[in-house]
Amino acid sequence: MNKKRLLALCLGTAVAFSAISGCGGTEDGTQTPSNETDPKEEDNHSSGNTEQSNGEGTGSISGEVRYAFWDTLQQPWLEECIKEFNKIYPDVTIILEPNVWDEYWTKLEAAATGGTIADVFWMNGPNIAKYANGDILLPIEDRIAAAGIDLEDYPKGTVDQFDINGHQYAIPKDFGTINVWYNKTLFDEAGIAYPTDDWTWEDMVSMAEKLTKPDGSVYGIAAPYDGQSGFYNTVFACGGEIISKDKKTSGYDKAETQAGIQCWIDLQEAGLSPSQASLEETTADAQFLSGKVAMAWIGSWLLPTILESDLKDQVDCVEVPSINGQKGNTAHGLGNCISKETENPDAAWAWVAFLAGEKANIMSAEMGAAIPALKGTAQKWVDAYPQYHLQSYVTAAEEYSYEYPASVNTAEWNQYEADHLKKVFALETDLKTAADHLATQMNEVLANE
């Protein structure tokens, strides 16, 4: 038994060792010059349609690249991307590994620990620091420079979010903002005018009152416990904060922050929204798209769901309402990261660079997958669906967006947020007590970072 275990251990360490020496930082640096041409070529291709000269450099890159992501709504777009990508790199096989949001981070961490992490994978603001500090990610600033990719062409907030201790670990892929969708049929039935971009929170409440049917068949609005698509936005508008700028203290004990949450609780108390329990079983967007809810705050990444819905011709969207004259919006960008342990850093980089390129971004826009990050391509996303007022999402990003609240151990205090605030949304406890308690716990987590 000892022998067997010893063997397994030896094997394990040997594998780990070879992986480290195979793609350690310095060696990569020296390797880049020889591969320098490939990504550039790819860039040319993506912008300048299919030319023929893909022979020399690109053919030498081959192998498999496993790509992990959590939003299956983007799968059709990614499949198209692979087709285009293989025109340039015929010998690279991209293997899609879709996952679901609920499981993604658990599995990614398990895979990172076990050495089976995908070669390229999605990364977001709340998790980047943890993975960068955990030495899981391949720094790519040299490759970015060598490929001539200008990071100025991507939203600055998102680029900075992926810059940890002076290393760039990801190129932004897309970003998401929030607006309000409404059901035109229900508005017509209630005989009220559609909301406009200059509406206020009070307007929204009074519309919701008129739209809510006493028999419970239709609610005016959905007020679920939801940070990114919900109260974070109003907290920003009220001048509060979730986490301080220096990421050292929680903002939940601030009066402004609590005011930004209280307005949602008021909606629950007034009976204008399905209960928190109901919204947990069937999400706000699903209830909106089945006509049970007349207005809902929805992230831009859900556009594919709306386009597939039976109600797609009865709905439209508008900017979030202002509170006390202010608007707030959580802009949250995703990026593609490369695993430090990838056996095939060149192929992995080729894929990342392709996804950062114009072609992939435009395809993302036209297929409605997500708002692409590359400058100028967001407009294409807006133009692709003229039936909706999608400009409201882009305006939010440009005019009143705030950074997604995150620190090193975001997941840990996110858990506390959910534990405490869900009960408030379910009207089981009062906001002040819960939020103050939450702030204390969150400060403990932050102090240990």
Add this chain to the structure above:
Amino acid sequence: MIAPVTIGLGIFYFYPVLKVILDSFYHVGAFNKRSWCGLENYQKMLKDPVMWQSLGNTCKYVLLIVPAMILIALVLASLLNSGIKGKSFFRVIYFIPAVTMGAAVAMVWSWMYNGNYGIINAILNLFGIPSQQFLSNPDLALPAISVVSIWSTAGYNMIILLAGIQGISRTYYEAAAIDGASRFRQFFHVTLPLVTPSLFFVLITSLISTFQMFDTIYMMISKSGLAMEATQSMVVYFYRNAFEYSKKGYASALAVFLFVIIMIMTVIQMKGQSKWVNYE
């Protein structure tokens, strides 16, 4: 000949026991970074309200599920043994949930429990009862899960009890019949005492498996949902610490604690069995 099993059990079962105990004295964080922390995990555990709540939930499951399930299984088994026609047909149907994947069972029941479109709510509505959010209302979720668990295990245990009843020698019943005992009396004076070995087996196994409930809760309750705290069992809480919060050291301490509880429970059962179990 015993080598393969002994070695395999050694590596995959014996060593893990030691490893869990060892790990419970460490902080094991993200990406397996570890540092010695002495008894800190245990101290934290005893002060952790969520742990106590999940222990409480686990006890509630045991109290709701085990007696009801055994009672149903026993009633069905003795009815099936009363010389009715179509016995094997009934037996087969009742056994079906036992060969059905737990994940699928959970899926179907969540669908039936659904607060907006579920069939159970539709039936309640027929009687003028408003729709309930069975799986997200913290007060209803635990009983709702218990029902599913009873549904899926009663048939299996019924088979074991039935085998026990059938093993009772005819002569006892004949003697009872000569004494003029009614069927009810026969049940209480012959069947029940003589089926106690099977009952004991069913009791022990269902206690242990209920203590380790996982599939149904994991599948039916939304992860960070309102009802999670009110429904998660010790094993679910252990799983979440080990694989979701990446606190493997703390999870190990929870595992040790769970083990101790199950041990104590089993010892009590074993000690108590001589008082009520009849071995012929």
Add this chain to the structure above:
Amino acid sequence: MKRKQKIFNIVIYVVLIGGILVTVLPFVWMILTSFKTQNEATVIPPAIFPKIWQISNYGKVFEMLPFGKMYFNTIISAGVTVSGQVLLCSLAAYAFARIHFPGKNIIFTCLLAVLMVPSSFFILPQYQLIQKMGLLDTIPALFIPNLFSAFGTFLLRQFFMALPGELEDAARLDGCNHFQIYSRIMMPLVRSGLVALGILTLRFAWNDLMWPLIVNTSPKKMTLSAGLAFMQGQHITNYPVMMAGAVMAVLPLLILFTIFQKQFIEGVAMSGIKG
């Protein structure tokens, strides 16, 4: 008296048939839903039967997930677990029951001790072992720890113990060694025990959720159980497609059960008597 008997029988049938309805209805509802459109499934009040039977829901499962691969993984993992466990446990059980060797009692006591430990206790180190062996996210990871079973060894030992000793003596006189006695004489005699263990293991291996959920992360390496959990996490839940997936996941074992119902039921009953 006769009359009383009759009423009594009617009551019994009513109770038993009621039980059947409760047992079967979830399955009926699962199957009916699996043929509806999403709109039909979410209409209030619910429609009992689909207007048009949507067989395409079953195809959609294969679009959403590598369901064919999951079938394959589950069959391989369950097949290897069952045959491996029956073989290894019967070997050990035979030795424990029939052969005297030094240290036997100590080893057997250790084995019984393992039997007492709740299964979730092992999961974390088992996971770390598989991780160290570099087997995470592979098919062997699904079955390796399950090849060895203290329970199986214990159960089969009971069967071997029950066999008369004269058989062995006669075989030994004919010049058989332990392996020959085991494979030619003993194994056929404990067939019912082997079948019982095989069926219990199959039931477990086909349906287990936690272990496959932990060790294998990519959909192509998942079992059906984990696949269902994965499907449930999808953002917009398409209930009919989910039910179609559930139907397909439970069907193979149900079919096996219909064919071998006698063995299934006897196997379970036996575990109660011998355990």
